[in-house]
Amino acid sequence: MQSLIESHANLVIASAKHIAKRHWEDYVAAGFDGLVQAAGRYRPDRGASFATFARKRIIGAIKDQMRYQTTRLPYKSGRGVKFVQFTDGVSYDRPNRLDLPATGLTREERMALTMRFEDGATYPMIAQAIGVSDSNVYFTLNTALAKCRTSIEASEGVCSRA
Numbered sequence: 183m184q185s186l187i188e189s190h191a192n193l194v195i196a197s198a199k200h201i202a203k204r205h206w207e208d209y210v211a212a213g214f215d216g217l218v219q220a221a222g223r224y225r226p227d228r229g230a231s232f233a234t235f236a237r238k239r240i241i242g243a244i245k246d247q248m249r250y251q252t253t254r255l256p257y258k259s260g261r262g263v264k265f266v267q268f269t270d271g272v273s274y275d276r277p278n279r280l281d282l283p284a285t286g287l288t289r290e291e292r293m294a295l296t297m298r299f300e301d302g303a304t305y306p307m308i309a310q311a312i313g314v315s316d317s318n319v320y321f322t323l324n325t326a327l328a329k330c331r332t333s334i335e336a337s338e339g340v341c342s343r344a
Contacts, residue, residue: 183221190217190236197240202248209244216243286333290314291326298323 194213198206220236287295290312297303297311305319314322 186221186224186232187214187217190233193217193233193236194240197237198244201241201244209247212243212247213240216240219243286329287326291322291329294319294322295326295330 191214194210194217195206198209198213202209216239217236220232220239223239224232224235226232293312294308297308303311305316308319308322309316312319312322
């Protein structure tokens, strides 16, 4: 199994470069996790080459990592509602401070948004701070983002999302 992984390491790097384009180095670890899974589950008697089988696992692992790290957040700009894509809490056109609606958000939702998008906190850090499980942080953030979108769209008179 070790030799199989070592001989296909270039497949991980090529897949990460192909999918991520920028900052592909951040996704190599996830790709290697996929490669190790593929090596453990590969069955040559099924007819597919290892490279074909492994590529699907590697790409899946990289995309899972990208999904986990990516969130879309609406904010007001001079031209209406904009959606900025944050990856690992970093964005080039992110405002310095979140412009959250004055009402409609619970204390936990406001805290989760601030921690995630201003401080770059991880889900486990947010969970500990607001007193919920890691998986509930996802739902708390999504609920808060939906409320923000609704508030921004209502105040700007926007009918559809960008």
